[in-house]
Amino acid sequence: MTESAKKKVGIEVSLAVAEAVKQCDADVISAYPITPQTHIVEHLSELVANGELDAEFIPVESEHSAMSVCAGSSAAGARTFTATASQGLALMAEIVYCVSALRLPIVMVVANRSLNSPLSIWNDHGDVMMVRDSGWVQIFVENGQEAYDHIFWCFRVGEDRKVMHPVMLNMDGFIVTHVVEPIEFWSQEMVKKFLPPFQPLHRLHPDKPVTMGAFGPPEIFTECKVAQEHALVSCMPVIEKAWDELYEVCGRKYSAVEKYRADDAKTLLVTMGCLGETARVAIDELREAGEEVGLVSLRLWRPFPFSQFKAAVKNAENLIVIDRAVVFGGVGGPVALELKAALYSEAKRPRITNFIAGLASRDVQPEDFKQMFARAKKKLADGRDDEFEIYGVRG
Amino acid sequence: MRRIEHYAPLLFDKEEYFTQGHRACQGCAEALAVRLSAKALGRNTIVAMATGCMEIVSSPLPTTAWKVPWIHVAFENAAAVASGVESGLKALMRKGKLPQKKINVVGCAGDGGTADIGLQALSGAMERGHNMVYICYDNEAYMNTGIQRSSSTPFGASTTTSPAGKVRLGQETWKKNMPEIIAAHGVPYVATACSSYTVDLVEKVKRAAATKGPAYVHILSVCPTGWRIPPNLAIKYGRLAVESGIFPLYEVKNGKYFLTFDFQELVPVKNYFKGQGRFRHLTEEAVARIQKKVSEDYEKLKAKCVNIKK
Numbered sequence: 001m002t003e004s005a006k007k008k009v010g011i012e013v014s015l016a017v018a019e020a021v022k023q024c025d026a027d028v029i030s031a032y033p034i035t036p037q038t039h040i041v042e043h044l045s046e047l048v049a050n051g052e053l054d055a056e057f058i059p060v061e062s063e064h065s066a067m068s069v070c071a072g073s074s075a076a077g078a079r080t081f082t083a084t085a086s087q088g089l090a091l092m093a094e095i096v097y098c099v100s101a102l103r104l105p106i107v108m109v110v111a112n113r114s115l116n117s118p119l120s121i122w123n124d125h126g127d128v129m130m131v132r133d134s135g136w137v138q139i140f141v142e143n144g145q146e147a148y149d150h151i152f153w154c155f156r157v158g159e160d161r162k163v164m165h166p167v168m169l170n171m172d173g174f175i176v177t178h179v180v181e182p183i184e185f186w187s188q189e190m191v192k193k194f195l196p197p198f199q200p201l202h203r204l205h206p207d208k209p210v211t212m213g214a215f216g217p218p219e220i221f222t223e224c225k226v227a228q229e230h231a232l233v234s235c236m237p238v239i240e241k242a243w244d245e246l247y248e249v250c251g252r253k254y255s256a257v258e259k260y261r262a263d264d265a266k267t268l269l270v271t272m273g274c275l276g277e278t279a280r281v282a283i284d285e286l287r288e289a290g291e292e293v294g295l296v297s298l299r300l301w302r303p304f305p306f307s308q309f310k311a312a313v314k315n316a317e318n319l320i321v322i323d324r325a326v327v328f329g330g331v332g333g334p335v336a337l338e339l340k341a342a343l344y345s346e347a348k349r350p351r352i353t354n355f356i357a358g359l360a361s362r363d364v365q366p367e368d369f370k371q372m373f374a375r376a377k378k379k380l381a382d383g384r385d386d387e388f389e390i391y392g393v394r395g
Numbered sequence: 396m397r398r399i400e401h402y403a404p405l406l407f408d409k410e411e412y413f414t415q416g417h418r419a420c421q422g423c424a425e426a427l428a429v430r431l432s433a434k435a436l437g438r439n440t441i442v443a444m445a446t447g448c449m450e451i452v453s454s455p456l457p458t459t460a461w462k463v464p465w466i467h468v469a470f471e472n473a474a475a476v477a478s479g480v481e482s483g484l485k486a487l488m489r490k491g492k493l494p495q496k497k498i499n500v501v502g503c504a505g506d507g508g509t510a511d512i513g514l515q516a517l518s519g520a521m522e523r524g525h526n527m528v529y530i531c532y533d534n535e536a537y538m539n540t541g542i543q544r545s546s547s548t549p550f551g552a553s554t555t556t557s558p559a560g561k562v563r564l565g566q567e568t569w570k571k572n573m574p575e576i577i578a579a580h581g582v583p584y585v586a587t588a589c590s591s592y593t594v595d596l597v598e599k600v601k602r603a604a605a606t607k608g609p610a611y612v613h614i615l616s617v618c619p620t621g622w623r624i625p626p627n628l629a630i631k632y633g634r635l636a637v638e639s640g641i642f643p644l645y646e647v648k649n650g651k652y653f654l655t656f657d658f659q660e661l662v663p664v665k666n667y668f669k670g671q672g673r674f675r676h677l678t679e680e681a682v683a684r685i686q687k688k689v690s691e692d693y694e695k696l697k698a699k700c701v702n703i704k705k
Contacts, residue, residue: 027486030479054490056482060475061519068472068516072443072479075466077493078486080479098468197492204464204480206439206498213467214454224456 008182013144013171016183017083017109018043020151022053023191027078030058030069035088036121038111038177044081063088067095067106074104074166075212077203079155082106085173086113086120086127093131099166100135101228102213105158105198106166107151108136112273112324113173114360122361123173125273125325129334135228137167137235138302140273142258144181147171149252152186152195157242159198163235170301172274174361186250194249233303256305257312258297261287265294267318267373268350272298272335275322275357275364282369293373298335306342313343319352320376322369322391326356332388353379354388362392406594408434410462417460418452422626424633425449425505425532425616428590432530432614435600436499438463441480445473445504445513448539449532470504471512474520474529477502481525499604503530506547507537510571521580521609528603528610531573534618542621546571549641550688551681552673554621559676569688577611578647584610585647587655590617591633595644595655602646615642623672635667640693645700654700664689 011019018040021029029048031041047053056073060066066082074080084092089110099106110128114120128138137157141147150169158167171177186194202210216224239256247253260280262268269279276297286293296312296319298305313319323333330337336354343349353376358364372391379385412433419426429449433440442465444450450467453460468476481500487493502520504513509531517529536554537543544557548566553559557566578585584606588596596614603610615636617629624632636642639662644655664686668674677685697703 027490027492028479028482030482054486056486058478058482058523061515061522065472065475065516065519068468068475069479069482071468071472072466072476072481073483073486074479075476076441076480076483076487078483080483094469095472102466102468204441204466205493206441206464206496209462209464211454211459211461211465214456214459215451215467216456220456 006184008184010180011183012039012178012180013147014039014177015043016144016148017151018047019185020148021081022047023186023188024079024152024155024195026053026055026081028056028058028070028073028080029082030060030066030073030080031082031084032060032063032066032088035063035091036085036113037088038083038085038173040083040109063092064095067092067099070106071095071099071102071104074099074106075102075204077198077200077205079159079198080106081108083109083111085111086115089127090115090130093134096131096136097134098213101224103164103231104166105164107154107158107169108166109169109171111173111177112170120360123175124359124361125170125323125334126359128168128170129325132302132334135165135232136302137163137165137232137239138170139168139300140170140298141176142274142276142297144176144179144183145252146254147176148183148185149246149250149254152191153242153246155198156195157235157239160235160238161201163238164201165232165235170273175274184250190249194245236303236305239300254299255308256300257308258299259312260295260297262294262296262312263315264292265316266292267320268294268296268313268316269369269373270296270298270319270321270335270339272301273324275324278364278366279322279369282366282373285366286370286373291373304338304342309339309342310346313350316350318376318380319350320372321352321354322372323354323356324358326359326390336388351380351385353385355391356388357391368392407597408437410434410438412436412438412440412462413453414460414462416458418455419448420620420626422619422629424590424629425534425618426452428532428596428614428616431590431593431596432600432612433463435597436463436501436528436604439497440499440501442466443468443473443477443480443500443502445508446470447505447508448534449505451539470508472516473502473504473508473513474517477527477529478520478523478525481527500527501530502527503532505539506531506533506535507545509533510547510573511545518580521577521582521611524608526608528600528612530600531611531613532616533613534616534621535570536621538618538621547573550685551677553676554673564681565673565676574611574613574647581650582609582611583607583649586611587613587615587642587644589615589633589637589642589644591630592637592644599646621673624670628670632667632671635662638662639664639667640689641667643693643696645696651701652696652699653702654697657697657703661690661693
């Protein structure tokens with residue numbers, strides 16, 4: 001790593017992400033500008049217009065077509081990128097499911113935002129939970145540097161011939177996407193070292209005709225789904241290796257399950273996305289007050305890192321899961337449900353309390369984590385820890 | 396025309412790219428239209444096809460009827476997928492990641508996938524000016540799912556969602572004019588064709604493929620199952636649709652209209668309706684109403700055509 005590469009630049013995170021896509025030499029970018037968008041695709045169209053990135057920028061008429069164009073270009077063997085959020089993700093959801101089954105390694109940034117109604121453009125995880133089961137590799141980042149670094153990682157993992165899956169990078173809308181952060185950029189040598197050129201296993205080309213997206217009668221559909229599930233789960237070694245090599249290239253160590261002061265903690269807060277950064281502040285303060293508390297922040301959401309997660313929480317007595325989405329009529333937030341299911345068969349399992357907080361960008365401050373910690377304690381004492389709570393409701 | 400068996404092979408590519416063994420119904424003129432257009436497009440072609448009859452009959456896993464690269468993603472996005480393929484190839488060839496080669500990128504769908512659910516994606520692809528061909532195989536209803544009406548179903552036709560009843564006529568709206576909608580996008584080439592006119596169909600698809608920019612071909616594809624006619628009469632009914640002026644064949648080249656066949660006298664529409672189960676409930680009054688509209692529309696079209704003496 002050169003010294004110049006280590007220099008940090010203050011830049012809006014969306015723009016840094018677009019710069020990373022440029023550094024990856026994407027061939028096709030397709031996006032719809034509204035419903036809603038970020039500055040990611042605006043900046044990419046600017047880079048294309050100025051000749052800084054040689055790519056086809058396809059400004060489509062809807063998010064549905066954005067993902068459809070991505071399907072076509074990725075099937076033709078082009079490195080393909082798009083970005084979206086909330087309603088746009090909802091509109092493209094049908095094709096989000098198609099492209100993972102077609103094993104097309106598209107990279108998509110989702111600037112996580114609430115779903116209507118009432119209309120909201122602000123941040124929560126309500127949008128992405130809708131495509132939780134879509135078969136994409138899905139990660140969450142906590143800050144701008146992580147977002148920037150992971151664009152390279154997303155292409156690297158998705159395009160690996162052992163993976164061949166679309167990859168979704170989730171970053172909290174506004175709270176991460178629209179803030180100016182100090183970002184350490186990669187040099188092109190670092191990119192070259194980390195990210196090989198995209199060489200698809202199959203592509204649409206007359207030299208070697210293939211049929212993609214065929215009709216699957218009942219005699220074969222189950223086998224197709226088994227193959228898809230097997231392919232997604234078995235890409236874990238590639239995912240881990242890509243993080244190891246990313247560390248070698250840029251010196252930042254990422255993992256499927258991030259821990260903070262967790263090893264000796266009796267109680268672990270569990271977050272996903274940028275809430276983790278605030279939670280760390282609260283944990284430091286609680287530690288000073290003598291509480292044995294730590295943090296587990298989920299980075300990899302799909303395929304779910306069962307073994308890494310179980311290892312991370314094995315010594316904990318209590319988990320406090322803070323979700324950022326509602327499962328209407330369910331028994332908790334989506335992350336809490338996942339973790340409860342993951343731990344159910346364990347002989348020794350922690351008790352899990354669940355809060356849903358930060359909907360539509362409602363601020364969650366260190367003080368709120370302390371409040372949730374105190375309320376969880378009381379719930380445990382009262383034996384009411386199985387009831388989830390939407391935190392911070394007014395009135 | 397008597398010695399067609401001698402010169403027809405010279406007009407058509409003998410190679411099949413949409414091959415036998417597919418599962419289309421007996422007498423399916425849509426399968427014929429697909430086969431002919433595949434011949435016209437040739438080997439260097441990539442097809443993006445919407446969900447529908449032709450998609451399910453040609454690709455039941457683990458078999459395929461396609462000898463050219465083919466992709467299906469969903470019902471409403473064939474035009475968007477094709478535009479993605481075109482963009483991908485364009486970028487890869489420009490950047491030297493793929494060798495330069497002329498490849499026909501084709502999006503295709505039935506009338507539902509074109510005129511209804513796929514209209515937005517198609518309009519977007521045509522407007523953006525991709526170098527691609529879009530073919531609509533119009534059999535005038537959602538035949539794959541059980542003969543439900545589409546916006547391309549003709550006035551008076553009985554379908555499973557526009558059934559003729561005691562107080563309803565059947566379809567009570569006029570067929571959406573897709574070729575005109577695409578012509579209004581200002582694309583360089585629009586044509587109508589019918590699989591009963593094989594040489595004309597092949598020539599038009601070839602012209603579409605040779606066009607720089609977006610080209611659109613709308614092919615009337617007779618469906619014996621949905622139209623409730625015997626399978627051996629599909630070609631005859633295709634001819635009657637054209638000869639009666641119900642489905643006129645024409646081209647729009649850079650905004651100029653050309654009538655393909657000028658009939659001095661149109662066959663009465665009642666001759667076309669006769670024997671089609673979907674129209675058998677029509678009263679004389681309804682037939683007269685349709686005849687009036689067909690004659691008027693035909694004259695309007697003729698008035699626009701530059702190759703017709705006024």
